[in-house]
Amino acid sequence: MRAIIVVAALATVNAVHLSPDQLNTVWEHAVRLSNFSWENGTLGETWLEWKYPHLSVFASTAPLPLPDITSDQVPEIMRLAEDLMANRPTNFTNPALPYNTSATPTDTAGNNSEFRRRQTPTSAPVPAGSASAPPTVLNVPLITNPQLPRGQPLLEDGAAGDPPSMGVTVLVAEKANPGAQIKGVSYMQAAQSQVNYLLYGVPQNDHGAISHRAASSQLWADNVYMVPPFLAYFGAVTNNQTLLQAAFDQISAYRQGLQDPETKLWRHMSPGPEAEDPNLWATGNAWAAAGIVRVLATIKRSQFGAEMGDQQSQLQVWAAEILGASKTYMTHDGLLRNYINNGTEFVDSAATALMASAGLRMSTLNLTNDHVDAATRMLAGASRNVNSTGYLTNVTDPYSFYKPGTYSPEGNAFVILGYAAYKDWEKMGKPGNTRGKDPLSGAARVGASWAGVLLAVLVALVL
Numbered sequence: 001m002r003a004i005i006v007v008a009a010l011a012t013v014n015a016v017h018l019s020p021d022q023l024n025t026v027w028e029h030a031v032r033l034s035n036f037s038w039e040n041g042t043l044g045e046t047w048l049e050w051k052y053p054h055l056s057v058f059a060s061t062a063p064l065p066l067p068d069i070t071s072d073q074v075p076e077i078m079r080l081a082e083d084l085m086a087n088r089p090t091n092f093t094n095p096a097l098p099y100n101t102s103a104t105p106t107d108t109a110g111n112n113s114e115f116r117r118r119q120t121p122t123s124a125p126v127p128a129g130s131a132s133a134p135p136t137v138l139n140v141p142l143i144t145n146p147q148l149p150r151g152q153p154l155l156e157d158g159a160a161g162d163p164p165s166m167g168v169t170v171l172v173a174e175k176a177n178p179g180a181q182i183k184g185v186s187y188m189q190a191a192q193s194q195v196n197y198l199l200y201g202v203p204q205n206d207h208g209a210i211s212h213r214a215a216s217s218q219l220w221a222d223n224v225y226m227v228p229p230f231l232a233y234f235g236a237v238t239n240n241q242t243l244l245q246a247a248f249d250q251i252s253a254y255r256q257g258l259q260d261p262e263t264k265l266w267r268h269m270s271p272g273p274e275a276e277d278p279n280l281w282a283t284g285n286a287w288a289a290a291g292i293v294r295v296l297a298t299i300k301r302s303q304f305g306a307e308m309g310d311q312q313s314q315l316q317v318w319a320a321e322i323l324g325a326s327k328t329y330m331t332h333d334g335l336l337r338n339y340i341n342n343g344t345e346f347v348d349s350a351a352t353a354l355m356a357s358a359g360l361r362m363s364t365l366n367l368t369n370d371h372v373d374a375a376t377r378m379l380a381g382a383s384r385n386v387n388s389t390g391y392l393t394n395v396t397d398p399y400s401f402y403k404p405g406t407y408s409p410e411g412n413a414f415v416i417l418g419y420a421a422y423k424d425w426e427k428m429g430k431p432g433n434t435r436g437k438d439p440l441s442g443a444a445r446v447g448a449s450w451a452g453v454l455l456a457v458l459v460a461l462v463l
C-alpha cells in the first residue's frame with residue numbers, strides 16, 4: 001500500500017519547467033553539436049535571444065540599427081563569424097549560371113521551368129488580407145544580365161538558402177568589429193555579397209520566390225527562417241527599405257507556393273528534381289512561423305516600422321494561420337507529430353519547441369496573447385522530453401526529415417529559443433496566462449496525475 005502511494009506521489013511531481021542548470025546543459029550540447037550552416041545560423045540567433053537579448057530583434061527597446069558594441073562583449077558571435085569567414089569559399093562557382101547565361105529570355109520564360117525566372121518585374125502592391133493576390137516581387141533583373149553583381153554565398157552549400165542563416169551573426173560581428181577583414185574581406189562585404197547572390201544568382205520561381213536550392217528551383221519551408229530574416233536585418237541595419245520589403249515579399253511568395261489551402265499548414269517542399277516532400281512537416285511549419293515572427297519584429301524595430309504597418313499585420317495573419325492550425329493537431333502531451341496532420345506519425349519535440357517560441361513571441365511583441373496557451377503547453381511538452389543528460393529526445397532526424405532521430409542539435413537550440421521567449425514573456429508578467437502560476441509545471445498531465453493520486457487514496461482506503 002505504501003509503495004503505491006509513493007509511486008502516485010512521484011507521478012504528480014512531473015517537474016517539466018527546466019532549471020537553469022538543465023538549460024545550460026541543453027545549450028552546451030547545442031553549441032557543441034552544431035556543425036552545418038543552418039545549425040550554426042540557428043545557434044547565432046539563439047545566442048542573441050538567450051544571452052544577448054538586448055541585441056536581438058525581440059528586444060523591447062529598439063535595437064536597430066544596433067547600439068555600439070565591442071567584440072569582447074559578444075565573444076561567441078565573433079567566434080561563429082570568424083569561423084565562417086575562414087571557411088568562406090574563395091573560388092565560388094555558381095551552379096545555376098551555366099544553365100542560364102546561355103539561355104535566352106524566351107527559354108527561361110517558357111517551359112524550361114527548372115530555371116524559370118520572371119521576365120517582367122512586377123510591383124503590384126499586396127492588398128492586405130487578400131490571400132489570392134499575387135505577391136509583389138522584388139524588381140530583380142534577369143540572371144542573364146551580365147551587369148549585375150553576382151555575389152557569392154557565405155558558405156559553399158548545395159542549399160542556396162541555408163548559408164544566409166548566418167547573415168545576422170555576420171552583421172552583428174561587423175558592428176562589433178567594423179571594417180575588420182578576414183582573408184581580405186570584411187563582414188559587411190561578405191554579407192553584401194550574400195545579398196547579391198540571393199537577389200541575382202539564385203534561381204527564382206515565376207512569383208519571384210528565391211529557390212532554397214542552388215542548382216534547381218525549389219521552395220523549402222525551412223528557407224523562411226534562413227533567408228527573409230537576413231534580408232530584413234540587412235535592410236534594417238543599412239536603412240534599406242527595399243530589402244525589408246523583399247523579406248516580406250519572399251514570405252508572401254513562399255506561402256503562395258507552399259500553403260495547403262485546406263489546413264493552412266505549409267508543405268515542406270514544392271516539387272523539384274533534388275528532393276521530394278509534399279507533406280505538412282512540423283519542422284518546416286515551425287521554421288516558417290518563427291521566421292515570419294522574426295521578420296515581423298525586424299520590420300517593427302527598423303526605422304521603417306511605422307510606414308510598414310500593413311506588412312506587419314499581414315505577417316501576423318500568416319504566423320497565426322500556422323500556429324492556429326498546429327494547435328488543433330497537438331497531442332494531449334502538447335507535442336506536434338513529424339507530419340502535423342498525420343495521427344499515426346511519431347512526435348517531434350524539436351519542431352514543437354520552435355513552434356512554442358513563435359507563439360510566445362507573438363505575445364512578447366505585444367501583438368496577441370492568442371497563442372500563449374498552446375505555446376506553453378508545447379514548451380512543457382518539449383521540456384518533458386529533455387532527458388537526464390540534457391538531450392532533447394523524441395525528435396525527427398534533422399538529416400533525414402521523415403525518420404525519428406536520437407538527438408538533434410537544432411532541437412536543443414529550439415528548446416533554448418523557447419525558454420528565451422518564455423523568459424521575456426515572464427518578465428512582462430505572463431500576459432494571457434490561464435494555466436496557473438507556472439504554466440510549464442506539467443499542467444498537461446495534471447488530470448492523469450490527480451487520477452493517480454485519487455486511485456492511490458482509494459486503494460489505501462480499501463486496504
Ligand SMILES: *[C@@H]1O[C@H](CO)[C@@H](O)[C@H](O)[C@H]1NC(C)=O
Nearest residue numbers: 033034035036037156157399
Ligand atoms: C560537419 O559538416 C561537414 C560539412 O560541412 C560534414 O562533412 C561533416 O560530416 C559534419 N560532421 C558531423 C559530425 O555531422
Ligand SMILES: *[C@@H]1O[C@H](CO)[C@@H](O)[C@H](O)[C@H]1NC(C)=O
Nearest residue numbers: 034035036037040083087155
Ligand atoms: C559551424 O561551426 C562549427 C564550430 O564553430 C565549425 O566547426 C563548423 O565548420 C561550422 N560549419 C560551417 C558549415 O561553417
Ligand SMILES: *[C@@H]1O[C@H](CO)[C@@H](O)[C@H](O)[C@H]1NC(C)=O
Nearest residue numbers: 058059060061364365366428
Ligand atoms: C510591450 O508592451 C509593454 C507594456 O506596454 C512594453 O513595456 C514593452 O516594451 C512592449 N514590448 C514591445 C516588444 O513592444
Ligand SMILES: *[C@@H]1O[C@H](CO)[C@@H](O)[C@H](O)[C@H]1NC(C)=O
Nearest residue numbers: 089090091092093094095156
Ligand atoms: C577554382 O575553381 C575552378 C573551377 O571549379 C578550378 O578549375 C580551379 O582549380 C579552382 N582554383 C582553385 C585555386 O581552387
Ligand SMILES: *[C@@H]1O[C@H](CO)[C@@H](O)[C@H](O)[C@H]1NC(C)=O
Nearest residue numbers: 109110111112113114116271
Ligand atoms: C509545360 O510543361 C508542362 C508539364 O511538363 C506541360 O503540361 C505543359 O503543356 C507545358 N507547356 C508548354 C507551353 O509547353
Ligand SMILES: *[C@@H]1O[C@H](CO)[C@@H](O)[C@H](O)[C@H]1NC(C)=O
Nearest residue numbers: 195196199239240241242243
Ligand atoms: C537597397 O538594396 C538593394 C539590393 O542590394 C540595392 O539595389 C539598392 O540600391 C539599395 N538601396 C539603397 C537606398 O541603398
Ligand SMILES: *[C@@H]1O[C@H](CO)[C@@H](O)[C@H](O)[C@H]1NC(C)=O
Nearest residue numbers: 279339341342343344345346
Ligand atoms: C501517416 O503516417 C504513417 C506512418 O508514418 C504512414 O504509413 C501513412 O502513409 C501516413 N498517412 C498519410 C495519409 O500520409
Ligand SMILES: *[C@@H]1O[C@H](CO)[C@@H](O)[C@H](O)[C@H]1NC(C)=O
Nearest residue numbers: 333335346347385393394395
Ligand atoms: C519518447 O521517447 C521515449 C524513449 O525513447 C519513449 O519511451 C517514448 O515512448 C517516447 N514518447 C513518445 C510520446 O513517443
Ligand SMILES: *[C@@H]1O[C@H](CO)[C@@H](O)[C@H](O)[C@H]1NC(C)=O
Nearest residue numbers: 387388389390391393406407
Ligand atoms: C539522452 O539522449 C542522448 C541522445 O539520444 C543519449 O545519448 C543519452 O544516453 C540519453 N541519456 C540517458 C540518461 O538516457
Ligand SMILES: CC(=O)N[C@H]1CO[C@H](CO)[C@@H](O)[C@@H]1O
Nearest residue numbers: 098099100101102103104107
Ligand atoms: C544545362 C542547360 O540546360 N543549359 C541550357 C541553357 O540554355 C540553353 C539555351 O536555351 C540550352 O541549350 C541549354 O540546354
